[in-house]
Amino acid sequence: MAQQQFDHAKFLNTLTSRPGVYRMIGEQEKVLYVGKAKNLKKRVSSYFTRSLNRRIQIMVSQIIEIEIIVTHTEAEALILENQLIKSLKPKYNILLRDDKSYPYIHLSSDQDYPALSFRRGARKGKGRYFGPYPSAGSTRETLQLLQKLFPVRQCEESFYRNRSRACLQYQIKRCSGPCVGLVSEQDYALDVEHAVMFLEGKTNLVVDELVKQMESASQKLEFELAARYRDQIKSLQRIQERQYVSGESGDLDIVAIAKRGNSACIQVFYIRSGRNLGNKSFYPTVPQGDSEESVLRAFITQYYLDKPLPNEIIINTALEERALLEAVFTEQAKRRIRIGKKVRGERARWLKMAAGNAKLALQSRLNAQSNMEQRLQSLQQALDLAAIPERMECFDISHTRGELTVGSCVVFNQEGPLKSDYRRFNIENITPGDDYAAMGQVLERRYRRVKKGEVPLPDLLFVDGGRGQLASVNDCLQDLGVSGLILVGVAKGVDRKAGMEQLFLLGRNSPIILPADSPALHLIQQIRDEAHRFAITAHRQRRQKSRKRSVLEDIPGIGAKRRQRLMKQFGGLQALSRAGVEDLARVEGISKGLAEQIYQALHDKT
Template identity: 75%
Template sequence: MSEPSSKACFDAKAFLKTLTSRPGVYRMIGTDDKVLYVGKAKNLKRRVSSYFTRALNLRIQRMVVQIERIEVTVTHTEAEALILENNLIKSLKPRYNVLLRDDKSYPYIYLSTDQPFPALSFRRGSRKGGGRYFGPYPSAGSTRETLQLLQKLFPVRQCEEGFFRNRSRACLQYQIKRCSAPCVGLISETDYREDVRHAELFLDGKTSTVVDALVARMEAASAALAFEQAALYRDQIKLLNRIQERQYVSGERGDLDIVAVALQAGTACVQVFFIRAGRNLGNKAFFPTIPAGAEAGAVLSAFVAQYYLEKAVPAEIILSHAGEDQTLLEQVLGEQAGRRVRISHRLRGERARWLQMALNNAELALKARLASRIDMQGRLERLQQALGLDESPSRMECFDISHTRGEKTVASCVVFNAEGPLKSDYRRFNIDGITPGDDYAAMRQALERRYTRIKKGEVALPDILFIDGGKGQLSTAHEILVELGIAGLTLVGVAKGPDRKAGMEQLFLFGDSTPIILPADSPALHLVQQIRDEAHRFAITGHRQRRARSRKTSVLEALPGIGPKRRQRLLKQFGGLQELTRAGVEDIARVDGVSLKLARLIYQAFHEES
């Protein structure tokens, strides 16, 4: 379809004669009332005139010839125009603007300081009410990682209030030394408050103060001959020092964000490193939609406006490229934060090195995106939309149970990340001590073993936990997670649909009675099916191997007088169990270390078994 000419669609000269020179926002509108572009201006007449009175790049020329009318909104100041522009871009999503799709609220760590025994928890969204908030963190995963780290350092409870108030005995958190059990009075309020104070100091970046306090307590415990307690303080100090070496940014003690952009093949990646109280909280990649021919500075300016307006703003933002309207952005963000906000891009020394690292990360993430965005990234984004998640999941786990009439039950755990199956993190669990065929008990045992390790910090916590089953299995999983004090992940049951046909699966989110039924051609459903089928395959393989080992070795293992070395010697001599079962008594007795009496026992065992 050919594009209409600007003369036929829009009389620019007549419009410009009526246009004010005051600050405001303009909206360029094309056919079918579709907004093409939203912009702001200190002087509306001068800014809009520039689209029709000077040479423009090809991208702007293509936009201008589609204009049918222009609407303006006059504001008191340019700062007001910037805020209005940002809101209109988010709501209208114009084709020729840079669009940041990832507009969610970021997670924080919340400390309920208004309670006798405060709790640490994962929070997202509004930060109203009592207590303290620490963050924001770049992702749910980095927030949970910090919460796990805090439990190692300071045994402050992380359970929900309802769970805390209804305990009659200490939970698993106390048993694995991740909580001091204030719920049943195993710690005084004074001692508990001291742990809370240390956790606050750590989150504020005052690790040295915490270390000094722990050193004093260690020395006091040692002087009182409480060597076991002194050793605990010593271990805390060692861990804190290692964390400080790993997390602190050289020469920094304040709050700042490092923002770098990479452009390639019409795609942009913006990488943000979050530094809070001198600590590197991690980084996150964003992939805004950009118009053709967009330049790095323009992309960064649009990103900063859309990302930071109406959010917590650090004291300083470092950019990889000079952005447009830098002074205006500093003014508006400073007014929003109630203090000065500095935006800079020309750096030296250590800061330049960190900025280069952010730029390298942006380039690497962009290359990975271009290589795989058609497949895995697209399916993850569709899954995010289907489940109503705040962010695209970066790590997912799925559990399945396999057995034959209750024999040799095996549970599987498979892990997927943004690149697909993460086979190095796959795990199997041999299930024992349950009623044969009790899948609920098997799932409970597997989840308890897996997520106890996660609570100890040995394994990363996933964003989504898939359970192969319906509401019953889902409830069992939720009970285990509550018992372990694990929150912040999405729990999904994958139930087979009518006639157990592929494409008819029902997804149950815990707490929702109505299942999510996706179309058979949905990329999100295909991803769930792949994860579920991989868990099923891994469980069946493990079960078959366990059953085969049992049937091959149980006969020899049950015989008295045959230990591991003699058993190995027999199998090597005959080239395997199958040939051993065919051997006669005399043949077996020829093996070194096997008497004629023992050979008869072996022979009889095999033939009675058969």
Template identity: 60%
Template sequence: MNEVDPRRLLKDIPQDPGVYRMLDATGGVLYVGKAKRLRRRVASYFGRSLNSRLQLMVSQIADIEVTVTRTEGEALLLESNLIKALQPRFNVLLRDDKSYPYIRLTTQDAFPRLAFYRGSRKTEGRLFGPYPSGWAVRETLRLLQKLFPVRQCEDSFFRNRSRPCLQYQIKRCDGPCVGLVSPEQYAQDVAHSIKFLSGRSDEVVDELVAAMERASAALEFERAAVLRDQIATLRQIQERQYVNGEGGDLDIIAAAQEAGMNCVQVFFIRGGRNLGNKGFFPQAPADTDEPTLLAAFLTQFYADKEIPPELILSREPEDVDLLQEALGERAGRRVRIRVRVRAERARWLEMARDNAQFALKSRLGSQAGYARRLNELRDALDLDEAPGRLECFDISHTGGERTVASCVVFDGEGPRKPDYRRFNIEGITTGDDYAAMHQALTRRYTRVKQGEYPIPDLLFIDGGRGQLGAAAEALRELGIGGPRLVGVSKGPDRRPGTEQLWLLGQEAPVILPGDSPAMHLIEQIRDEAHRFAITGHRQRRAKARTTSVLEEISGIGPKRRQRLLKQLGGLRGLARAGVEEIAGVEGIGRQLAQQIHEAFHRDVPES
């Protein structure tokens, strides 16, 4: 136990429900917990025998902060938000920073469009999902194009057609852009799409069968054959995607634990359709059992996501009644957590368990290989221990234009994408990579010095001795020591596997064998930094070119520029538009429209 007097820590803590935060001597948060009675719960850490993990935590406690809530349910919600924000080392932690994709139907349009969507749920149109991955969305959109010819093209493309596109030729669209389908027929296809995405495919089949019979009675055999093929395709999709006996929305969640690692598999069922599954690997203290793991997972996973009315779990989570109450409060309706299920649901739950076990074994195998690479890197660079945090910087530009620097981060488990950063480089001589590297490291490590990020064990620089020297100078100016600096340059013939490693103070480079696991890890980190840098550079360059032509035309300010791009479907739509179309935009006269048209056809920029 530490030397802090528990009575001093406990004296001002009330018996109300709320959340407590255990702090170390530096003010860092060790643990976040909730309690029905705060004082009693916190006192229990000092008055009973504890396992080794809790003993270690208690030995580091220097202070305790509490937040009082009205109910235990409110405390549970606040606890999950604080854990996601603070990432305390003694809590179960879920890394899940991605928003989930949806299919959006633009119901506000005369001819609605089906499209991939990721972002706020407060948007125009109607959303279907969420889907576990972008692939699942794209696959569903592909199937929908075979079933119902609802357009999926961009608005700018749709508004500027004078003849139907290839999608019409291959019978994936009815050509609403050029008036080849009536609004009534198109509305019927949209209605069928909505029913399909809402899990009401049986209704669609019944309607198509009735339409096929009417077409046959009217001797419209070609139309009847098209409807027959639609019905057959829909039946095939039902066999592949639909869960027998299910008609509502639910998530099936199963956990697996082995060798100190955890996996949670989530199957998304919406409208009776299996939208796919996704695996998660929460970090948790070694003695965390499955009920505790699932309880922590649910509160963090559903903190900012849609909660279905029913959750089927592999084990009953800790405080299940409280969880149901808190999740129901967040969802605005009742949420049921079920563990004991039968028949088809039991088979689906067993499949979720099998997937969790398989994903965990694959991860353990991958982690073992990654750990071996880290150990090989330790030996290759003569380090005292395997590096726990690695950073790599790269510079990207085209002829010095719109220079962007990237910083990617790897830790003991692999890429740590929330810590990635890009830097737009300004105020240097065009094409001066040394100055760009110096500026990027100065900006990054000023924040490191302020305590925003930890100091890495290894710092890779994409480049040779010159870039390495610029990086070392930046760290010296900031007074930062600690990270081992390594420059990674291409070999004489610039082939992969012939890279040279430059270390400060050494005249000759270190050259590792091409099949070295350490070299493979360095190449992976360097390639990730390159990918991240060039993506940022291309985005910055495209953004600059999007507005550069308009900015050069006198009389077009930010508001007119925005109105032009919005009403004509972006830069491509504007480049294709005629003088009359441009003049039709509010605030743009014919003379100005002529200038815009001439500017774009004199020099059409890339997009």
């Protein structure tokens, strides 16, 4: 056994009592567990000297080596533990898989007419950032509200710099037209100031200011301007009624956990400047036997370290390390951060709501998992499989009359869709509309990675099509030397109606036709439809990107500055396409040879 290979007594004799982080290493140098300790000797010794639950016993039996990192303080150990868990993803740690960066609203500061925009990721651009928001949807919804309330531009800088006349946003009164000088810097700055106040939660102050401006405009008999201020005030009051959290004025997160067995759901409600920005559910991977308190501690550590923090975090389960977390977060944020459980009034109501939402979300997920288990068992019986499949893949092809062909690969495991493993493939160098060649290219690119060990081999591979598509896929896999997976062709049947699908397997003469209410058929339909949806989405995105791309970008020697110069000189692509070679050559930086290339490219395109 692995435990016999590790002499824990000898190791403990030399172990320090200082704070630090320990890593338990198993076979093939795989990290089993990462932990932190105020006293390394005391904490690591506990794994070998006291009665442990079954999960910990199994983990300890696999230890071959323990590595330690000594830190100055327990707070440093906590931060390092979090970094190692995120990078190493040990098997026996609680893991928070959803670790996407927060979405923000960005207000630029390096232009005369600043712009509002959606931002995700590193906050490198100059200006102010407002948020974070729980989702991209809530961020864009706020931007849409701002556009209706305050006509601050939200266009890209390249679009803004190359306008010769106001765009549609000006026509529908959602932008004041700074690109063509239709608003003074002073008036625009006032709209920006009001937008900032709104984002800071100072809606009452904005309303008060607008009331004063409305009265002033009325006295000056500027009734159209007064009516605009009146409409802004009404809109702001409606928004305030819907979003304001009574009794709250600061930034806080409400974090509630619900746990059942080895499944847990954590709900986070975001309150910023007294406004409810929405909520988000998280489902961390929970090893067997971990308590509610340990799951919540791991979540808060992984979720908030190295990220922007609210002033207060309200939780529904007491944490033994609350004081340590508060100290670490306070140091990180350079301001006092509080973590509390005992709350009253409005906060207690919101905490109760978050806990209720966590329970409902967890129950819904458990029901879905139970349904998934039933579908997998039915699929095993329907296809006469030796075991329940652990990983399934499905491929689909999407194009518009052969243009910009895209292939998709979706992956399902025993819990459902595994979206982190989805892949899309831009197909090149095939005859337009040749789906067999497109599928062959997708399979070659995908399964070369499988052969290299970069991607696990699925148990089942579904193909949207009948015998012909199935045979083509089989030939491709044989050429690649890939074996050991079961191929299933999913044809829509004679009438191409849902519920009438025919399943084709290699070596079987007649198709399998499952009843319309079969759980196995429902799972196959879900996988196929997901592959279809993912392929269509990818194709539309590629098509939209190609429509926006300028033909000038494909001409060697034409960079951003020359493109900008050409567009300013001729006022747009349409006028540019009407220009002759001599006209193009008059533009600064454009030689006669380059002008001929531009002319040729524009006329080949048209």
